Amino acid sequence: KTVSEAQLKSYYEVAVDLVKKCGPLMLEGYQKGQTDFKVKADFYDLVTVYDKQIEDKLTKGLLSAFPESLIIGEEESAATKRLPELTDAPTWIIDPIDGTTNFIRRIPHCCISVGLAINKELVVGVVYNPPADELFTAWKGHGAFLNGQPINVSKVSKINQAVIAYEISLIHAPSVRDKNIKRIYKLASNATGTRCFGSAALTLCYVATGQVDVYHIEDLKPWDLAGGAVILREAGGVVCHTNGGEFDIMKPNCVCTSTKELSKEVISLIDEANQIMEYTFK
Numbered sequence: 001k002t003v004s005e006a007q008l009k010s011y012y013e014v015a016v017d018l019v020k021k022c023g024p025l026m027l028e029g030y031q032k033g034q035t036d037f038k039v040k041a042d043f044y045d046l047v048t049v050y051d052k053q054i055e056d057k058l059t060k061g062l063l064s065a066f067p068e069s070l071i072i073g074e075e076e077s078a079a080t081k082r083l084p085e086l087t088d089a090p091t092w093i094i095d096p097i098d099g100t101t102n103f104i105r106r107i108p109h110c111c112i113s114v115g116l117a118i119n120k121e122l123v124v125g126v127v128y129n130p131p132a133d134e135l136f137t138a139w140k141g142h143g144a145f146l147n148g149q150p151i152n153v154s155k156v157s158k159i160n161q162a163v164i165a166y167e168i169s170l171i172h173a174p175s176v177r178d179k180n181i182k183r184i185y186k187l188a189s190n191a192t193g194t195r196c197f198g199s200a201a202l203t204l205c206y207v208a209t210g211q212v213d214v215y216h217i218e219d220l221k222p223w224d225l226a227g228g229a230v231i232l233r234e235a236g237g238v239v240c241h242t243n244g245g246e247f248d249i250m251k252p253n254c255v256c257t258s259t260k261e262l263s264k265e266v267i268s269l270i271d272e273a274n275q276i277m278e279y280t281f282k
């Protein structure tokens with residue numbers, strides 16, 4: 001089924017409004033600092049009462065406005081231990097707090113992230129960082145905005161002029177660890193600088209504003225990237241699979257860049273990194 005512009009606009013407006021309404025709740029937890037947390041399935045995956053409350057509020061609000069829509073949310077998926085399949089139905093992909101570790105430690109890189117997929121295509125993105133008062137929004141075909149002002153990616157097209165955002169936190173499994181270390185070695189050796197912000201959703205937005213030029217991440221979940229991917233694309237950026245193919249939100253391994261040229265260069269450096277054989281840590 002095709003979706004009218006009017007319908008899309010109403011999805012966008014309701015999502016922006018609801019996400020904004022969750023801001024004070026997130027800020028309350030953030031300002032407390034050292035909010036109580038629980039460890040989920042693994043020692044590095046933390047959750048607070050705020051994650052659950054925000055996801056609840058968003059889910060209820062979105063389903064009451066759009067009863068025909070579906071939800072894929074981080075905490076609900078954790079509770080049921082199952083990642084729903086993406087269908088053609090309008091589906092909200094929700095990360096109630098992206099950057100929970102930052103949230104608990106009062107590092108102002110944490111946000112609420114909501115993306116909407118229709119016919120398996122990402123069409124609406126809202127990413128809100130209450131501590132820094134940054135509201136990033138976009139809907140397909142209408143550009144991307146930070147607090148209502150249009151944003152655009154940088155024009156950087158060469159890696160030696162690029163700042164690359166990269167996460168080296170996902171190194172628990174030896175194969176993931178070695179892969180990431182080889183890649184960061186290759187990318188960092190060729191770039192102006194590297195940054196690690198601890199929130200995937202916000203990092204996509206920082207590429208969208210031109211603050212950084214590249215973000216490469218693998219092994220994350222749909223909710224980490226859905227909202228930010230729409231914002232980055234609408235700001236003129238490129239989001240593709242690490243192999244140069246099409247980005248798949250349900251298995252969101254990606255290279256995200258300001259320009260197509262930069263994307264090609266990053267992908268070829270990752271290829272080179274993958275060939276490094278003698279580099280394994282014990």
Ligand code: IPD
Pocket residue numbers: 045046095097098099100101167169170197198199200201220224
């Ligand atoms: C995390 C953030 C972080 C990434 C982690 C994610 P969460 O999400 O996106 O940047 O490195 O792997 O799990 O758990 O704070 O929502």
Ligand code: CA
Pocket residue numbers: 045046074100
């Ligand atoms: Ca988490």
Ligand code: CA
Pocket residue numbers: 095097098099223224
């Ligand atoms: Ca997340």
Ligand code: CA
Pocket residue numbers: 051074095096097098099100
């Ligand atoms: Ca989260």
